[in-house]
Every structure is written in C-alpha cells, then in structure tokens.
Amino acid sequence: LRALTFSVLSPSLFKVTGHRRRRRSFSPVSRRPSHRSGMSSSFSASALCNVSGSSNSSESMKDPYPLWKFVVKGDRISGGGGNYNWKCNFCSEVKNGSYTRVKAHLLCETGKGIQTYSKVKIDDPAKLRKLHRESQDYKKSLLPKVPPFSNEPIFSHTSIEATLVRLGGLPFNLSRNPYYVSSYTIAANSNFSSYKPPGYNKLRITLLCKETENVDSENWSLYKDDRRGQASYVREKILDEIWWEKVDYILDFTRPIYDMIRVCDTDQSSLHLVYKIWDIMVQKVKDAIYKKEGKLDYEESTFFNVVKGILSSRWSKGSTPLHSLAHSLNPRFYTEEWLNEVPGRVVPNANNEISTQRLQCFRRLFQSRDERFKINTEFAIFSQKLEGIFLNIDCMHDMAMMDAKNWWATYGSQVPMLQALAYKLLGQPSSSSCSERNWSTYKFIHSCTRNKLTHKCAQDLVFIHNNLRLLSRRSEEHT
Structure with missing residues (x-):
C-alpha cells in the first residue's frame, strides 16, 4: 500500500520496486469510470496520512506549491499559464487548470470556477488548509523584514507639505498633478538621505533649459497618440474646403458672442450698456444663422432656438437687477434716435422685465417708503421729461450725444437722489466672472x-x- 501511494503522489519519478514508471496523462474525454471502489477509499486514506505527516515536515513548508502532491499531474495544456490535466487523489475526477484551481478544488473554495470534491471527510480540508498555510507562512518569512514605524513621521511630513502649499501660494490642484505625486513617491521609495533639492540658480537656469529640450523633443516623440493615421486625418481636414466652410459658419454666428464678452471684459464703465449689447448680440447671431439657412426673419429656425436657449441660460446666471437699473438710467435710451435704430425698440420704463427689476433695486437700496416714493417720483420726471430742465432743448439733444455720466452731471440737479444713484452705477464696469478663465x-x-x-x-x-x-x-x- 505504501509503494502504491508513493507512486501516485510522486508523478515526476516513480520508483516502485526499483523500476522507473512513465508519467501518465489524463484527458476528460478518454477517462473511464473507476471500478475499484475499494481502492479509492484506501487511496484517500493514504493521501490523508501523507497530509498529516507533511504538515510538520520542513520539506513541505519549503515547497511553494504543496497541494500538487495530492493530484496526479498529466500533460501540460497548450496556451501557457501553467495549466495541466490532473486527477484528484480523493475523488478520482480528472480536471484541468493551474495550481489555483487545484487549491480551490482541494480546499473546497467556491466561486473559483471549479467543482469541489463531494466525498469529503470533515477533517480533510482542515488538514490541507494547514499545509497550505504553513507553506505561505514560510514564504512570507523569507521576505525582508520591514522595521515597525510610527505614523507620526507621516503626519509631520504631510503637515510640512500643507504649509509649503499655503505659504508658497500654490494651487490646490497641484495635488492632482502626476508629476507632483511621482516626485514624492520616488523620494519615499528611495534612499535619499543626503539628497538636497535643487537651488535657486539650478532651477532658474540649468534645469529650465534641460526641461525645455526634454519637452520639445523626447516626451512628444514618445507620445503614444502621435500616429500617422491622425496626421493624415488632420491633413485631410485642412485641405477640405467643405470643412473650412463649416468653420467659417461657426465663426460667423459666434463672433457677436465673442465681441460682447470683449466689451464687457474691460475696466471701463459698461454696466449701463449690457442690455443694449445683449440685444444687438442676439440679433447678429440670428442674422448669421438665418443667412446660412436661407430663411426669412419670420420663419422658425430650430438651430437658432437651441443657440438662443444656451445664451439665455448663461444670461440668466450673469444678469442682475443692477443691469436693469443702470440701463434705465442711461439717457440715450429715451431718445428718438435710439428708438428708431431698430424696429420694435421701446424705452426702458416701457419694458416689463426691466421695470420689475428696477423696482426691486429701489426696494433694496431705499428701505424707507418715503424715500422710495421720492426716488420713483424723480424717475418719472426723468423718464417722461415732464418739467424743469428736462424740457430744455439742449438737454434733449445732449441725451443722444453726451456720455451718460457727464449728462447726469450737467442736467441731473433737478432729481438729486436719482443723480447720486446714477453716479454710482454709470461708472461701474460689468462683471466678467462668467466669461473669463479662473487661471491665466x-x-x-x-x-x-x-x-x-x-x-x-x-x-x-x-x-x-x-x-x-x-x-x-x-x-x-x-x-
């Protein structure tokens, strides 16, 4: 029985009664059912005896794959990966796979893509697990010992990094930069006990020139997306006249948007001009789209409706009641010259949206009801030109010609509260926070x-x- 057990458990070299046996190969297709039931039970018992004997031996501990001893290894399966045909010594079933599947089968691990053996005693998997665990512990003992360390140095180093970011004025997005992460990773995984960071002159001159050459040549030549196919695609688009027509069309209807952003993105006073620029911009965008589509002004354009919806959404985020109030205090918007420039224009006090937001500003700026009554009365005198200096011919003429703030300085003495408010608003620049980038x-x-x-x-x-x-x-x- 011992000779038979040893011959089965040692598939590489079988020495039974001094003779060499040839390795057997198993295939699930050619496997025939076993008719030796008695042999199977004694075979399992012999295997378990080997388990209990091997669990305390140093040779089994040194073996990185001890569970191979409990199967008969057959031919290697083509395709790599360490896969073999093998036969279990406990259930006599023929399987195929690597050592991982052998371990899952013998240790009754589910979810590994292989069936565990059913005819199992309670102590069998426990003994096999012990043998496998001892082998794993021995492999771990061979690894270099890492001395225990406290978390205090890590916390101290993290605090230094945070102080560097705060005092150096560095953006917090620096933590997402892969170069920032790799620099600390390399330093942590290397023995740089005597290393000192580069100094002022080295960063300013030597490393700057070296990095310029590196960026200009090496990194871009190794860039994985640099392919001939993409270069051919770019060349095809550059020489395509139809593509350039589409580019021109995009520039035509986006140029008014860009012009409005440029006008508003200045330090000059433009708060009272935002509404006018907005109306002109929307009309120019509509003209460019309708010209391309060949439609008349009264016809519907799906593309223009989409573009206008996007513009209106952005306008609602950036527009404030102060824009409406400043627009209402611009004297030029009450002249016949301005109203006749575009059909359908109305004076600011006849626009429901502007009037609503103007009254909202008055309620915020003047808490007293008497003050609001007085400011509303002064605005009525100004907007309708009912009495006093507003009936002067020069006053009406200069409404269309003079700068708004200068006009109020010349003719606004009759309405002092409104004049003081106009001084504050008409000298303000418009907000450009919605259009400019966070970083330059x-x-x-x-x-x-x-x-x-x-x-x-x-x-x-x-x-x-x-x-x-x-x-x-x-x-x-x-x-």
Missing part, C-alpha cells in the same frame, strides 16, 4: 508678487507649463 497661464507664472523674470525665461516657463499640462492629462495617474 502667463499671469500664474509672471505675477507681480514673484521675482522679476526676463522675457526669455517667462516664455520658456509658459512653453513648459502648457506642454507638460497636455502630456500629464494623458497620464493614467491624472485625476
């Missing part, structure tokens, strides 16, 4: 609070910053 690359690098940079140095920094940002966004570590 050049301003980020060349700010007044930083050291004086030469023109060449600033250009190199802008070049490196833009290109590294493009490359880092393609990195897997970018978040």
Whole structure:
C-alpha cells in the first residue's frame, strides 16, 4: 500500500520496486469510470496520512506549491499559464487548470470556477488548509523584514507639505498633478538621505533649459497618440474646403458672442450698456444663422432656438437687477434716435422685465417708503421729461450725444437722489466672472508678487507649463 501511494503522489519519478514508471496523462474525454471502489477509499486514506505527516515536515513548508502532491499531474495544456490535466487523489475526477484551481478544488473554495470534491471527510480540508498555510507562512518569512514605524513621521511630513502649499501660494490642484505625486513617491521609495533639492540658480537656469529640450523633443516623440493615421486625418481636414466652410459658419454666428464678452471684459464703465449689447448680440447671431439657412426673419429656425436657449441660460446666471437699473438710467435710451435704430425698440420704463427689476433695486437700496416714493417720483420726471430742465432743448439733444455720466452731471440737479444713484452705477464696469478663465497661464507664472523674470525665461516657463499640462492629462495617474 505504501509503494502504491508513493507512486501516485510522486508523478515526476516513480520508483516502485526499483523500476522507473512513465508519467501518465489524463484527458476528460478518454477517462473511464473507476471500478475499484475499494481502492479509492484506501487511496484517500493514504493521501490523508501523507497530509498529516507533511504538515510538520520542513520539506513541505519549503515547497511553494504543496497541494500538487495530492493530484496526479498529466500533460501540460497548450496556451501557457501553467495549466495541466490532473486527477484528484480523493475523488478520482480528472480536471484541468493551474495550481489555483487545484487549491480551490482541494480546499473546497467556491466561486473559483471549479467543482469541489463531494466525498469529503470533515477533517480533510482542515488538514490541507494547514499545509497550505504553513507553506505561505514560510514564504512570507523569507521576505525582508520591514522595521515597525510610527505614523507620526507621516503626519509631520504631510503637515510640512500643507504649509509649503499655503505659504508658497500654490494651487490646490497641484495635488492632482502626476508629476507632483511621482516626485514624492520616488523620494519615499528611495534612499535619499543626503539628497538636497535643487537651488535657486539650478532651477532658474540649468534645469529650465534641460526641461525645455526634454519637452520639445523626447516626451512628444514618445507620445503614444502621435500616429500617422491622425496626421493624415488632420491633413485631410485642412485641405477640405467643405470643412473650412463649416468653420467659417461657426465663426460667423459666434463672433457677436465673442465681441460682447470683449466689451464687457474691460475696466471701463459698461454696466449701463449690457442690455443694449445683449440685444444687438442676439440679433447678429440670428442674422448669421438665418443667412446660412436661407430663411426669412419670420420663419422658425430650430438651430437658432437651441443657440438662443444656451445664451439665455448663461444670461440668466450673469444678469442682475443692477443691469436693469443702470440701463434705465442711461439717457440715450429715451431718445428718438435710439428708438428708431431698430424696429420694435421701446424705452426702458416701457419694458416689463426691466421695470420689475428696477423696482426691486429701489426696494433694496431705499428701505424707507418715503424715500422710495421720492426716488420713483424723480424717475418719472426723468423718464417722461415732464418739467424743469428736462424740457430744455439742449438737454434733449445732449441725451443722444453726451456720455451718460457727464449728462447726469450737467442736467441731473433737478432729481438729486436719482443723480447720486446714477453716479454710482454709470461708472461701474460689468462683471466678467462668467466669461473669463479662473487661471491665466502667463499671469500664474509672471505675477507681480514673484521675482522679476526676463522675457526669455517667462516664455520658456509658459512653453513648459502648457506642454507638460497636455502630456500629464494623458497620464493614467491624472485625476
């Protein structure tokens, strides 16, 4: 019985009565049912005896794959991966797979893609698990010992990094930069006990020139998205006249939007002009789209409705009641010249939306009911030109010609409260927070609070910053 057990458990070299046996190969297709039931039970018992004997032996512990001893390994399956045909010593079933499937089968692990053996005793899996665990513990004991350490140095280092970000004026988005993460990862995984970070001159001159050359040549040549197919596609689009017609069309109906942003994105007083610029911009966008589609003014355009919906959505976020009040205090919008420029124009006090927001501003600015009555009376005198200086011919003529703030300084003495309010609003610039970017690359690098940079140095920094940002966004570590 011992000779038979040893011959089954040692498939590589069988020495029974001094003779070498050939390795057997098993295939699920050619397997025939076993007719030796008595042999199976004694075979299982012998295997378990080997389990109990091997659990305390040093040789079994040193074996990284001890469970191979409890199956008969057959031919290797083509395709790689360490897969074999093998036969279980307990259930005599023929399976195929790697050591992972052998372990799952013998240790009765479910969800591993292989059936566990059903005819199992209660102690069998426990003994096999013990043998497997001892082998794993031995492998772990061979690994280099890592001395225990406290979390206090990590917390201290993290606090230093946070202080550097706050005192250096660095953006919090720096933590998402893969170059920032990799620098600390390399330092943590390397023995840099005597390392000192580069100094002022090295960063400013030597490393700057080296990084410029690196960005200009090496990284872009290794860029994985740089393919001939994409280059051919770009060349095809550049030489395509139909594509350029579409580009011209996009520029035609977006140019008024860009012009409005440019006018509002200045330090000059333009708060009282926002409504007028908005109306002109929407009309120009409509004219460009209708011209391309060949439609008349009264016809419906689906594309224009979509564009106008987007513009109106953005307008509702940036518009405030102060825009309406400043628009109402512009004297030019009450002249015949301005009303006749575009058909359908009305004076500000005849527009329901503007009047509603103007009254809302009056309620916020003047808490007393008597003050609101007085300011409303003065606005009525101004808007209707009912009496006093507003009936003067020069006053009416200068409404269309003079700057709004200068006009109020010349003719606004009859309505002092409204005049003081006009001084405050008509000198204000309009908000551009909805249209400008949060960061400007050049301003980020060349700010007044930083050291004086030469023109060449600033250009190199802008070049490196833009290109590294493009490359880092393609990195897997970018978040």
